[in-house]
Amino acid sequence: MKPRVLQLNPILIPSINDKLAALYEVHKLFETPDPGAWVREHGSTVDALITGGHTGVSRAMLEQLPRLRVVAVNGVGTDAVDLAYCRGRALPVTATLGALTEDVADLAIGLLIAACRNLCAGDRFVREGQWERHPQPGAIPLARRFSGMDVGIVGMGRVGRAVAVRAAAFGCTIRYTDLRAMDDVPHLFVPQLVELARDSDALVLCAAADQAEGIVDAAVLDALGPRGFLVNVARGRLVQESALAEALVAGRIAGAGLDVFVDEPRVPAALRQSDRTTLQAHRASATWETRTAMAEMVLDSLAQALAGQRPAMSLTT
Numbered sequence: 001m002k003p004r005v006l007q008l009n010p011i012l013i014p015s016i017n018d019k020l021a022a023l024y025e026v027h028k029l030f031e032t033p034d035p036g037a038w039v040r041e042h043g044s045t046v047d048a049l050i051t052g053g054h055t056g057v058s059r060a061m062l063e064q065l066p067r068l069r070v071v072a073v074n075g076v077g078t079d080a081v082d083l084a085y086c087r088g089r090a091l092p093v094t095a096t097l098g099a100l101t102e103d104v105a106d107l108a109i110g111l112l113i114a115a116c117r118n119l120c121a122g123d124r125f126v127r128e129g130q131w132e133r134h135p136q137p138g139a140i141p142l143a144r145r146f147s148g149m150d151v152g153i154v155g156m157g158r159v160g161r162a163v164a165v166r167a168a169a170f171g172c173t174i175r176y177t178d179l180r181a182m183d184d185v186p187h188l189f190v191p192q193l194v195e196l197a198r199d200s201d202a203l204v205l206c207a208a209a210d211q212a213e214g215i216v217d218a219a220v221l222d223a224l225g226p227r228g229f230l231v232n233v234a235r236g237r238l239v240q241e242s243a244l245a246e247a248l249v250a251g252r253i254a255g256a257g258l259d260v261f262v263d264e265p266r267v268p269a270a271l272r273q274s275d276r277t278t279l280q281a282h283r284a285s286a287t288w289e290t291r292t293a294m295a296e297m298v299l300d301s302l303a304q305a306l307a308g309q310r311p312a313m314s315l316t317t
Contacts, residue, residue: 056080072304105162111257117254155207245270
């Protein structure tokens, strides 16, 4: 009999779904009319669980899965999983660490360039026929050059370092803040976020910071200033969205590029309606290449755990 895998989120790569179906008996809970009833009836037969970083898995569900041998998170966020409980059960929780780095860094730079150069507003200007009606050069406000900016990076982990490499290629000066200075990083460490914002033309949030919340507040935004830009490809809750909306409306910062939000998929109207924002639907890792690599890592974690091995990507065992 094939091991039973409970899947809480879809995987968008057909070849991976084919492999899962060939190797395991997969139950897609996200397609089940009454998920709670299914878990109560069949939870004792589940050997492995696949979930996403945003979805995670509740402790209540885990307690109904006594045979469970691995929780494979198809993402890097584990704050929606009770890691302490899993450690107590010696239950491996794996994540796809490293697979997302390049795409997330690419999008961070893309959002920053789009915000600086008003790419979305320019696109609408052409699509809506405004260029033909208003051909004069001053019809669109002048934009801001990205090359040579002072870029502040919040969180110098994998993604932060990849953003630094890309920004440096554009001649940008890099400073960063983190819990501590990194010995292997050539850029200037700034211990205080407000100070980093004051020294930066753009502030790029890359921190995993599962426990942090609202660190980008009105004081940080004011320090960033009316010519400064904010980019967030990390966690939505790192930003006080009401303070950000107020700063954008008042022109206290120049613009923002956001891929993540506090209460996804609900995005505050003030951010959606602002011409100063460039928005994405939490899509930093949404390429064929990265999603395939992530899903392959999930497959590896399942195979290793169900073979009685410690999964290479385990965060709890």
